[in-house]
Amino acid sequence: MASSGPAEPQRTPSEPAPQTPPTPLSRLAELHGVAPAYSPSPDRTVAASDAALVAILAALGVDASTPDAVTASLARHETEASRRLLPPTVVCWGGLAPAGLDALPDGTRLRVTTEQGETRASAEGLPPGVHTLHATAPDGRTADAHLVVAPTRLPAPPGRTYGLLVQLYSLLSRRSWGMGDLGDLAELTAWAGRALGAGFVQVNPLHAAVPGHPTDPSPYRPSSRRFPDPVHLRVEDVPEYPYVEDPERLRTVLKRAEQLRESVLSKGALIDRDAVWELKREALEAVRAVPLGPGRRAAYADFLAEEGQALEDHATWYALAEVHGSDWRSWPEGLRDPRSPETARARGELMDRVDFHSRLAWLTDAQLGAAQRSATDAGMAVGLVHDLAVGVHPDGADAWAQQEYFAAGMSVGAPPDAFNARGQDWGLPPWRPDRLAASGYAPYRRLLRALLRHAGALRIDHVMGLFRLWWVPQGQPPTEGSYVRYDAEAMLAILVLEASRAGTLVIGEDLGTVEPGVRETLQERGVLGTSVLWFERDWEGDGHPLPPESWRADCLATVTTHDLPSTAARLTGEHVELRAGLGLLLGSLDEERAAAAADTREWLAVLGRLGLLRGTTGGSPASAEEAEIQAVHRFLLRTPAHMIGVWLPDAVGDRRPQNLPGTWDQYPNWRLPIADAEGRPVTLEDLAASPRLHALLEVVRAESGPGGAVGGDVGAGPSQGSGGGP
Template identity: 35%
Template sequence: MNNPNETERARNAGLCLRWRDAGGRMRAVSPESLRRLLAVVESHGQPTDTGLPAMVVSVAGRPTPLSLPPGEAATTFRLTLENGETMEGALRQFRGRTALPALRVHGYHRLEIGAQATTLAVAPASCPPLSSLVDGEGGRPWALGVQTYGLRMPGDGGIGHFGAVATLSRLAARRGADALAISPAHAMFAARPGQYSPYSPSSRLFLNVLLADPLAVFDTATVHAAMQKNGPAHVEALRKLEDAPLIDWPEATARRYQLLRRLHDERIVPHPPAELAAFRKAGGTALEQHAIFETLHGYFTTRGARGGDWRHWPVAMRQPASPEVARFAAEFAQEVNFHIFTQWLAAKSLAVAANAARAAGMRIGVIADMAVGIDPTGSECWARQQEFLVGASIGAPPDALSPLGQDWGLTTFSPAGLRATGYRAFIETLRAGFAHGGGLRIDHVMAMERLWVIPQGGSSAEGAYLSFPVRDLMPLVALEAERAHAVVIGEDLGTVTPGFRRAAQRHGILGMNVLFFERTAQGAFRPPATWSANAAAFTTTHDLPTVAGWWQGVDLDWREKLGQFAPGTDPASVRAGRETDRTALWSALNVASGAKKTPEKPPATPAGARPVVDGAVGFVASTACPLAVVPMEDMLGLPEQPNLPGTTGGHPNWRRRYPGMAATVLSGADARRRVNRLRTGRGHA
């Protein structure tokens, strides 16, 4: 049994003592797991009721209840708006509590009540609706989904970059696309090229510099000359990397950094541009600390197997503000400067791509992607240790697909740390995501309400759900989305509490409807007209089979090969079930297309998959969803998916490149036909 004191502490900390498993049974968190998780969660402080919090979040037009210090008898408030204007007013009673009256000026303001002061965030009721971003004359919007690293450009050295995003956005815009939804572009580790999953970043505040396009700053002759200086063998190695169907991340990363260092040392160091200095100044302490971390991480990684984890560094180096770190940064100033430069180049490259999308006619532009967590050994956790649950990881509880549960090897915000700092880390993460695009997809958006947290060293089954201040976080998403004039898509696939989707809908956060999951209780595929008007429609996602792969059973082949079927599962019965599902999908596609008679079902072959992919694209385009998103894998009819969840080896996750160059990748007959299906289904002329 749990200790009564621990039970009360757990509730105060937001830890759920019980949870419902995938089979509907209630499970209890073990006392040992509770103790270990409490040690992590409580290390960041606990809620107090001694005064105003660091930030009060309000929704415009609604009264805002306040928690005032005991004995506080203030009856008035003073508000200093962001623009410097001031206003005063009387507090009121709302549902038995002291409250601010309804306010309507959106923004972050200074609130003073008696001797207390805090930041008041006044958010709009919802994120900008799509109707405010697109006019009604060009048809309903549709988007392409792309893995940035998979795009190809001449001379890219084997890794796709933002220059290819710009090129593809112009091509897609001419075909009628209103957005390009790209994979996460968060900062990774320069000294850890073997970690390349875009969902396992070092920091979500900065960018993956491997995606930077040197041509965003330097002319073609300069870049070409820098590549040639390493000799013919280097140039030949680059050519092989560019031609390969899979990315060799360690090799391509090493050669990309060679190019970046040469450009920095030969072109930037002698004549530092004023724009770079301005970027550095605007980035402030956060940018400086990220560059210092990269330098420290590179230094310690070469000095032992444990050097890649800052928690094993000398004590002084674990503290970003220590004098020892400052001395190190001064001694290795040139290396710190290099990492500042690469961030500038990446930011400028992404800005060029986003501007190109809009200039080409996209009404939304680039939709960025925000990962659910960060690597605890990365720069953001090092710089902001009290704002993240360092010492716990996040994942998912055991279910039918993962009987042992999932441990993603990531960590997340500390709820107490968020409150104590006025949600600083959350707001800055949102701003980084909105910085260059017309939208943001939030991975595992349910994390704003609760996340499965696992004690360090424990199994996924030893975890528990941790609650987050969703009533503050959702309005902050709406406020930042309004400022960016951007659409928000929340990845809400999986276990979702009953009220979460309703709350997301109220705040204007679109959900995701994915073809494979839109089924009735009897297994039939739901007609397009019944799909949600509060979600974006997808044929598939990066974690699911492509339509062609699903039809051919490629995903089942992989799962059988890698032993991913649940214990006791008969592969033959799984394949028989897939055949039943093929029949159901083929019927649904033909009914939706208005066919008077359903043609014979195509075989589960590459040729047979072609009309199925065509039908799936047209099906998703015709749904009631306000935005349709088709990944490039389905536009091209590719059989392989970018990522196979639950695998770290055996399957080439995050390594596949698209066939053909970004400038012509949509020019094939299949892609042109599917673009026309999209245009027709979305009502484009």
């Protein structure tokens, strides 16, 4: 299973709804939200194999193993549907009457118990929340359902703002221990907000990783999405740090950390997450021996009480992994069940280690909060934009603690399409839509609440997963899968409810093939999209670059992403050479070079016609390259996009992508520090002093404001910090 994370294919036209002749098996599949066919291209429909449908239905608890079993399951479903008064979860937008209740039998009595314990005789005019709806039919049948009451939509962003996109581990400072940390993030937000007028900083998922030898470096295959990874801690910022009884021990650790940092910055070493964590764990063990003061102890107790069972499970998994390894399926049988007597007994025996991992979660949460406060104190309109990965590692803490919510024997991926004829398997177990609905989406709600607590916005990776996901049966190629549908109305209602409560924006990563209506539905609910310059073309017309005025406004607009070539590499064609050297080209090297050069020429011609290319003649190739990178950002500023994102490595001419989809050990995915055009690592301090960075961000800042917007009246300028310009 590759760990480079889901690829981000080019944006393509939305696919039509597939049409295949119905069979008993396909009817049963559709009744349970499993698609009997899919469309790899707009003009082609492919039927899912019977074997795939049978396996996926089995993962949903439906027997379709024989024709007789299919007949029996169809009959059972029909009987259950005829007896059911209410679905497990009902959605109500804006306090209006929930849809679908008019199908209840005449005379059905309704009663609502709100989150606050209040009883209402009507399902209308309710406050936002997840309430309980009780129904009693005239024939005596009763039913309870979760009633999700959400605002109609999320508010729009506060005018136009620009911000920086960065993979936190890649942002080393002279104080970090071999990879970027939350102290560096707080420093970055303070500087970018005050000195550069930036409105946000978007980071990679900071979810807790699965420990290993080596640890999977991909932030998109975490052990837990609910809790952050303590490897991001700035150890020196922990309040108990100065009071460690053996300061010499810490001085030794700091010396080793300095050597680790310098090996990355000066000797060309890759970021070694495991080595960083080994040092931090040793230091944190010493810090933990310092008694908490009364106030700190009370705060820790509050955190434990607030996080409850979820934190206890999380910390227990990490304590057990220290003893038995990180694949919980290989643990002694009794420990594979988080609710077993054996697990309870082991938790008691390992209580000291459970407390250690609980304490790490608390410390990391506190530093995340400090980073967001640093951003808002610096005048950022949004602040931190956190990233929610599409799933979790099958061996990790969430998959162990929440087994009832995951589909056993299934993996999330992508079907074959024009860009990958073999499809993709991301190695992530999917949530079961039926179990989510039955719980009122409890694990999803808890996840969102935790992520939104210290965020100004949340980016949702592969946001189309709120509607459907491609399930691949274990041991089968990605071609032998099918789409499974989720209740998008409920998933969106929960998302809008929790984000509105937290006062945050939501950005959906909606690149790639998107089924009809998804982008429109997301926009209707106030979820911003993601638009990447190179992919914004008139796909339904001549295929040429989309004029800036034709871009959507409700989006985060960027030139590139962590999964794509840097802008310098794309403009020079170096990304083709990189892929050629790794044997990843689909065609011949000459064909790929020619196609890339033609694409660049087309874009440069567009930029020239719009008058955005300035200073590209008469200078050195390096100065021309800088001018072209400034020009593509000027293009973004001509669009009506509410948010403009600048990939931080682009500001210093970095050539290397942080992740190269389709590779594993052939390329150092997720292990590269930010570097300049010559490949020299660049520290946070170097960034702050970089003339090239300041020249680019001055263009973005000056031309995105109300008076200088090159596209006319496109909204308010970026949040202005108190520190003036660069």
